[in-house]
Amino acid sequence: MIKLEHVSKNYGRVMGVKDVSLEISEGEIFGLVGPDGAGKTTLIRMIAGILSPTEGEMRVLGAVNPEIIKEYLGYVPQKFSLYGELTVQENIFLLGSLYGQRKEEIEERANQILDFTKLLPFKERLADHLSGGMKQKLALAAGLMHRPKIFLLDEPTTGVDPVSRREFWQMLYRLNKDGMTIIVSTPYMDEAELCSRVAFMHNGIVADCNSPQGLRQTYPFRVLELSAKDPNIKRYLAIPSVLECNKFGDKYHVIVKDRAALKEVALTLEAAGLVIEALKEIPPTLEDVFVALASEVI
Amino acid sequence: MRRLKALLIKEFLQIRRDRLTLIMMLGLPVIQLVLFGFAINTDVKHLPTIVFDQSLQQDSRDLLSSLEASGYFDIKYLAKSYQEANSAVDAGKAKVGIVIPPDFSENLKHGRQAAVQVIVDATDSMAASSAISAAQLIGQIKSQDILLQQIRGYSGHPAEKPYDIRIRPWYNPDFISAFYMVPGIMGVMLTMTMVMITSMAIVRERERGTLEQLIVTPMKNWELMLGKIIPYSLVGYVQVTVALLAGILIFDLPIRGSLALLYVLTALFILASLSLGLLISTVTKNQMQAMQLSFFVFLPSVLLSGFMFPREAMPMVFNLLGNLLPLTFYLQILRGIILKGVGLSVLWPQIIALIIFIIITLTISIKKFQKKIA
Amino acid sequence: MYAVELTNLTRKFGDFTAVNDVTLKIKTGSIYGFLGPNGSGKSTTIRMLCGLLEPTSGRGSVLGFDIAKDSEMIKQKIGYMSQKFSLYDDLTVIENLQFYGGMYSLSGSLGKGRIEEMLNLAGLKDRQDELVINLSGGWKQRLALGCSILHKPSILFLDEPTGGVDPKSRRMFWDIIYDLALQGTTIMVTTHFMDEAEHCDEIGFIFEGNLIASSSPAYLKQTIPGTLIRIPTDDPMGLLEILEGSLLSYLDIYCSGTSLHLLMETEKLAQITDFHYEKITPALEDVFVYLVKSHRKE
Numbered sequence: 001m002i003k004l005e006h007v008s009k010n011y012g013r014v015m016g017v018k019d020v021s022l023e024i025s026e027g028e029i030f031g032l033v034g035p036d037g038a039g040k041t042t043l044i045r046m047i048a049g050i051l052s053p054t055e056g057e058m059r060v061l062g063a064v065n066p067e068i069i070k071e072y073l074g075y076v077p078q079k080f081s082l083y084g085e086l087t088v089q090e091n092i093f094l095l096g097s098l099y100g101q102r103k104e105e106i107e108e109r110a111n112q113i114l115d116f117t118k119l120l121p122f123k124e125r126l127a128d129h130l131s132g133g134m135k136q137k138l139a140l141a142a143g144l145m146h147r148p149k150i151f152l153l154d155e156p157t158t159g160v161d162p163v164s165r166r167e168f169w170q171m172l173y174r175l176n177k178d179g180m181t182i183i184v185s186t187p188y189m190d191e192a193e194l195c196s197r198v199a200f201m202h203n204g205i206v207a208d209c210n211s212p213q214g215l216r217q218t219y220p221f222r223v224l225e226l227s228a229k230d231p232n233i234k235r236y237l238a239i240p241s242v243l244e245c246n247k248f249g250d251k252y253h254v255i256v257k258d259r260a261a262l263k264e265v266a267l268t269l270e271a272a273g274l275v276i277e278a279l280k281e282i283p284p285t286l287e288d289v290f291v292a293l294a295s296e297v298i
Numbered sequence: 299m300r301r302l303k304a305l306l307i308k309e310f311l312q313i314r315r316d317r318l319t320l321i322m323m324l325g326l327p328v329i330q331l332v333l334f335g336f337a338i339n340t341d342v343k344h345l346p347t348i349v350f351d352q353s354l355q356q357d358s359r360d361l362l363s364s365l366e367a368s369g370y371f372d373i374k375y376l377a378k379s380y381q382e383a384n385s386a387v388d389a390g391k392a393k394v395g396i397v398i399p400p401d402f403s404e405n406l407k408h409g410r411q412a413a414v415q416v417i418v419d420a421t422d423s424m425a426a427s428s429a430i431s432a433a434q435l436i437g438q439i440k441s442q443d444i445l446l447q448q449i450r451g452y453s454g455h456p457a458e459k460p461y462d463i464r465i466r467p468w469y470n471p472d473f474i475s476a477f478y479m480v481p482g483i484m485g486v487m488l489t490m491t492m493v494m495i496t497s498m499a500i501v502r503e504r505e506r507g508t509l510e511q512l513i514v515t516p517m518k519n520w521e522l523m524l525g526k527i528i529p530y531s532l533v534g535y536v537q538v539t540v541a542l543l544a545g546i547l548i549f550d551l552p553i554r555g556s557l558a559l560l561y562v563l564t565a566l567f568i569l570a571s572l573s574l575g576l577l578i579s580t581v582t583k584n585q586m587q588a589m590q591l592s593f594f595v596f597l598p599s600v601l602l603s604g605f606m607f608p609r610e611a612m613p614m615v616f617n618l619l620g621n622l623l624p625l626t627f628y629l630q631i632l633r634g635i636i637l638k639g640v641g642l643s644v645l646w647p648q649i650i651a652l653i654i655f656i657i658i659t660l661t662i663s664i665k666k667f668q669k670k671i672a
Numbered sequence: 673m674y675a676v677e678l679t680n681l682t683r684k685f686g687d688f689t690a691v692n693d694v695t696l697k698i699k700t701g702s703i704y705g706f707l708g709p710n711g712s713g714k715s716t717t718i719r720m721l722c723g724l725l726e727p728t729s730g731r732g733s734v735l736g737f738d739i740a741k742d743s744e745m746i747k748q749k750i751g752y753m754s755q756k757f758s759l760y761d762d763l764t765v766i767e768n769l770q771f772y773g774g775m776y777s778l779s780g781s782l783g784k785g786r787i788e789e790m791l792n793l794a795g796l797k798d799r800q801d802e803l804v805i806n807l808s809g810g811w812k813q814r815l816a817l818g819c820s821i822l823h824k825p826s827i828l829f830l831d832e833p834t835g836g837v838d839p840k841s842r843r844m845f846w847d848i849i850y851d852l853a854l855q856g857t858t859i860m861v862t863t864h865f866m867d868e869a870e871h872c873d874e875i876g877f878i879f880e881g882n883l884i885a886s887s888s889p890a891y892l893k894q895t896i897p898g899t900l901i902r903i904p905t906d907d908p909m910g911l912l913e914i915l916e917g918s919l920l921s922y923l924d925i926y927c928s929g930t931s932l933h934l935l936m937e938t939e940k941l942a943q944i945t946d947f948h949y950e951k952i953t954p955a956l957e958d959v960f961v962y963l964v965k966s967h968r969k970e
Contacts, residue, residue, distance in 0.1 A: 193929040194909065246846075
């Protein structure tokens with residue numbers, strides 16, 4: 001459905017995206033993950049046809065020229081780009097008219113979408129007076145007005161409260177079940193878990209692209225979860241077999257090279273006179289995977 | 299003291315790194331000088347002229363040759379009727395029509411007032427005012443001469459030079475616009491860069507969030523103000539020097555008064571412009587707004603200060619409005635020192651005006667700029 | 673001894689109340705996490721504490737100084753780092769440090785020593801002559817932190833310090849914060865990453881300007897009624913839809929990564945027969961979801 005071959009985009013001397021090849025099939029929820037400046041926004045904008053690549057070839061719905069397929073694309077930019085001085089309904093109507101829909105069609109679709117996004121009770125409210133989470137829902141609603149086949153969302157949930165984030169993802173999930181292909185970027189690792197496939201971007205490169213399970217399987221190290229009450233644990237664990245030790249919630253995640261290191265860690269801590277409440281191997285989180293990938297890329 | 303030093307070092311590093319602005323600040327004086335000095339010539343000479351001479355005597359011919367000798371009037375057509383002269387001006391064939399009445403010579407002889415009508419195409423105001431002033435001047439000189447001649451005639455000594463037509467503009471004997479323009483351009487340019495660049499420099503810090511970071515340090519208000527004023531004053535002085543050098547090298551601009559006094563009084567104007575820039579920065583939120591407000595100051599400065607249009611000719615209201623602009627006084631100082639060679643004894647009212655302006659704007663901007671972000 | 677004490681602190685912008693009647697205390701030497709979605713009043717509170725904004729009403733003190741009267745005294749002793757990483761882009765790394773050193777009047781050898789320490793802390797020793805504009809997010813973040821602790825402040829305010837930064841940099845950053853806290857610096861940090869909040873000694877949840885909870889993470893987790901269970905699944909969204917449509921009675925249900933979280937009254941757990949599940953201790957994210965939902969019901 002979307003195919004990128006060796007696509008690069010540079011802004012003057014600065015590389016935005018370097019040699020990215022990707023294929024996204026129909027019906028996917030495709031996640032783009034990576035820090036600010038990794039190239040997520042540039043990539044989404046290129047797929048949306050707002051930016052053209054400096055190099056490489058790109059086909060969206062089989063078309064090279066993005067103008068032809070614009071009506072099949074929905075795009076929600078990172079920055080809230082609707083009119084704060086207009087009400088929820090006025091914004092939605094405006095978007096509908098921009099896509100050349102008839103008045104009755106707009107009204108019907110608007111009601112349907114506002115109901116879906118739970119914004120119906122707020123339709124008379126000025127967009128400026130909505131909370132962060134509701135603004136994002138309005139942006140989502142506006143992007144849906146013309147029933148796109150492909151829906152692109154650039155960090156739609158950044159800084160939104162957890163409850164709204166969950167509601168937002170539930171909506172994406174329903175849209176996806178109805179057959180919509182969704183491409184979404186996010187800084188939250190737990191959201192990445194909800195995607196069918198995830199591309200991890202770093203410094204303009206797609207470091208890896210796989211399903212969350214697939215990504216976890218490629219993880220080269222092992223993660224130990226340690227519960228122990230001592231603020232100086234990191235210092236005791238400065239041994240060669242321990243790659244990293246991080247606080248994770250009220251526990252520690254100790255990254256080690258192999259399974260044999262588990263014993264070594266336990267012995268080292270006991271030798272230092274520490275009480276180990278629990279120490280076990282756990283599957284790596286996506287965040288662990290990305291930290292490892294990021295170190296490779298640099 | 300250490301904080302001020304840190305602020306100054308930072309500001310100079312930033313000015314040095316921002317190549318484009320630096321080139322703009324230093325190149326602008328030269329470009330503007332050349333542009334205004336050469337391209338905009340406010341003197342209008344060689345106006346095509348039509349003459350309807352009904353007198354056809356020696357006196358009228360003398361007058362006409364005096365007019366032509368001045369260089370302002372090219373007598374191209376001779377009309378046979380008043381109507382013809384009039385319509386030639388209407389049609390734009392001639393810019394000026396001169397009508398000499400039949401009794402011109404007769405009146406002169408009998409010591410009566412001899413009127414000459416000058417018709418001017420006033421659609422081109424510059425040409426019109428040139429023509430009117432030149433004709434008036436010539437008329438004045440002519441009549442003085444005739445008067446003198448008559449007096450001498452009575453005393454029995456014939457006049458050696460009966461008609462000495464010479465236009466004598468004060469302070470600028472060669473009537474070169476560039477001389478008049480160079481001091482003006484210096485002032486306008488300083489206004490533009492000082493007001494705009496200071497206001498932008500502060501607003502940019504606000505936009506980037508660095509101002510917020512500065513405010514949480516123990517820095518004092520006046521340290522921040524001085525940290526901006528000192529570097530940009532120096533930039534202002536560099537600009538003045540570049541403009542003066544360009545004026546001297548390109549236009550042979552003479553400096554008739556004291557150069558030292560000029561530099562000292564320039565400090566007053568720079569300070570006035572910077573405090574205006576500070577004031578703008580305290581009321582604007584982003585660089586766009588600062589830019590717009592700066593233009594709001596800049597345009598009246600160009601129009602009302604006497605840079606392009608003589609202030610004497612302005613309606614009272616605009617004349618008074620011009621008195622609110624520091625450039626008005628600075629221009630008087632600049633032209634006074636450079637062109638007239640006058641000193642403190644003449645310029646003290648302008649100096650006082652600038653000082654009052656500085657006190658008022660600085661007080662307001664220090665009051666407005668509290669160490670708070672909202 | 674408390675480093676920060678706020679009593680009924682309120683800040684209004686026009687008729688909008690950004691911070692409403694907030695009362696809290698922060699112990700000297702502790703890490704206080706200030707959590708809430710964007711626009712909930714986190715930054716406004718921190719800005720009042722740093723003397724950047726004046727409170728509309730209420731009282732507050734930082735290190736014993738009144739925030740309304742003695743803000744200049746406070747400024748000598750605090751460090752502040754905002755989400756924008758307020759650095760001068762057109763200056764080099766070392767020039768930025770020297771500048772802020774000057775702003776805090778650090779003299780010759782002491783200043784040089786501190787700058788050296790900060791370069792090592794940020795890992796920027798080899799890049800000290802690079803312009804800041806060429807640094808990526810993680811480096812900028814650590815440099816901004818270095819600039820704000822040059823003068824060894826006794827309390828450090830961090831406003832969304834980890835937004836938009838890659839996971840590895842986030843971990844490195846928190847390591848530094850930990851060390852600072854161990855050395856006795858009081859730290860108040862805002863974030864919308866809930867997992868980061870687990871690192872804090874105490875936590876305040878702010879929602880729509882109201883402080884809806886302020887306590888230790890362990891205590892907050894106990895406030896959730898019933899039992900939280902986790903059902904692992906490959907399709908959490910799908911399972912969510914199924915269970916929402918079933919007769920199962922639960923207090924709350926939502927997706928979390930690769931599993932479904934169900935909050936149930938403990939005695940009703942027996943209702944679940946079709947799925948394998950495990951009881952879990954709630955994470956702070958679960959706590960926040962619960963608190964936000966109960967706050968909304970009010």
